[in-house]
Amino acid sequence: MVQLHQARFDTSFAALSDATRRGVLEQLGRSDASITDLAETFRMTLTGMKKHISVLEKAGLVTSEKVGRVRTCRLGISRLEQEAEWIEQYRQLWDARFDRLDMVVEELKNREKSDGR
Amino acid sequence: MGDRQENVPVNGRTVVKRISEREIAATRIFDAPARIVFEAWTDPELFARWWVPKSLGVPLRSCEMDVRTGGTYRLEFGKDAENSWAFFGKYIDVVPPTRIVWTNDEGENGAISTVTFVEQDGKTLLTFSEVYPSKQALDESLGGMDGAPEQFEQLDELLATLGAGRA
Numbered sequence: 001m002v003q004l005h006q007a008r009f010d011t012s013f014a015a016l017s018d019a020t021r022r023g024v025l026e027q028l029g030r031s032d033a034s035i036t037d038l039a040e041t042f043r044m045t046l047t048g049m050k051k052h053i054s055v056l057e058k059a060g061l062v063t064s065e066k067v068g069r070v071r072t073c074r075l076g077i078s079r080l081e082q083e084a085e086w087i088e089q090y091r092q093l094w095d096a097r098f099d100r101l102d103m104v105v106e107e108l109k110n111r112e113k114s115d116g117r
Numbered sequence: 118m119g120d121r122q123e124n125v126p127v128n129g130r131t132v133v134k135r136i137s138e139r140e141i142a143a144t145r146i147f148d149a150p151a152r153i154v155f156e157a158w159t160d161p162e163l164f165a166r167w168w169v170p171k172s173l174g175v176p177l178r179s180c181e182m183d184v185r186t187g188g189t190y191r192l193e194f195g196k197d198a199e200n201s202w203a204f205f206g207k208y209i210d211v212v213p214p215t216r217i218v219w220t221n222d223e224g225e226n227g228a229i230s231t232v233t234f235v236e237q238d239g240k241t242l243l244t245f246s247e248v249y250p251s252k253q254a255l256d257e258s259l260g261g262m263d264g265a266p267e268q269f270e271q272l273d274e275l276l277a278t279l280g281a282g283r284a
Binding site: 014017086087088090094095098101102103105106108109112 | 131134135154156245
């Protein structure tokens with residue numbers, strides 16, 4: 001199962017590695033926007049923004065639809081869930097370890113306290 | 118450095134953040150001075166008590182650690198000699214009680230692991246970070262458990278147990 005995600009992770013993490021693209025995702029998280037709106041918000045040419053959107057689309061993070069002359073962009077559905085899950089697994093492992101480390105640390109602390117007396 | 122600041126956990130809970138394409142880090146605050154957390158990390162007997170969460174269901178068969186710059190470590194997991202695997206490597210920088218850096222030499226794509234202990238007001242901010250040779254190596258690693266499929270199976274079991282314990 002893990003292997004299947006790798007190719008996708010490559011494109012999605014690469015897409016996320018750019019500050020403008022992260023900004024676009026934040027913006028789209030608040031509301032849908034046209035490429036023209038986004039280009040204005042991020043002070044960039046229409047062509048530049050189109051390139052960014054295309055990277056995000058390839059990673060499945062954004063979908064866009066052309067209605068009339070306007071192309072509206074919105075967040076791709078649930079495409080970041082697996083990435084979040086991957087990190088969550090790592091977090092759970094460390095959380096479990098740290099819980100136990102906490103117990104060991106507490107014991108050492110008590111020992112030090114009683115030795116000090 | 119700026120990135121690190123954002124990692125400070127709230128309420129001392131574990132926070133995990135992908136720092137860059139090649140780096141991932143876990144942080145937590147411990148209510149003890151750095152020398153104590155450092156001791157729990159560097160004494161093999163103490164280390165063995167927390168490194169493998171009990172729910173993993175796989176015992177640590179042996180734990181050898183010579184925690185000093187240039188020293189080595191070897192951790193062997195498994196139910197018996199046939200079904201076991203080892204994590205091993207070298208300590209490349211040890212500065213008590215603030216920092217330990219080591220290699221993970223089980224495979225080509227091993228990370229460089231760094232743990233730092235930053236003490237403030239009697240508490241210790243622990244940051245554990247892994248820097249992989251490539252983005253792909255990190256994506257495939259799942260927290261230093263890269264390689265053998267049975268490791269992922271073990272991890273799956275662990276996660277199932279954790280999930281059950283929390284529900």
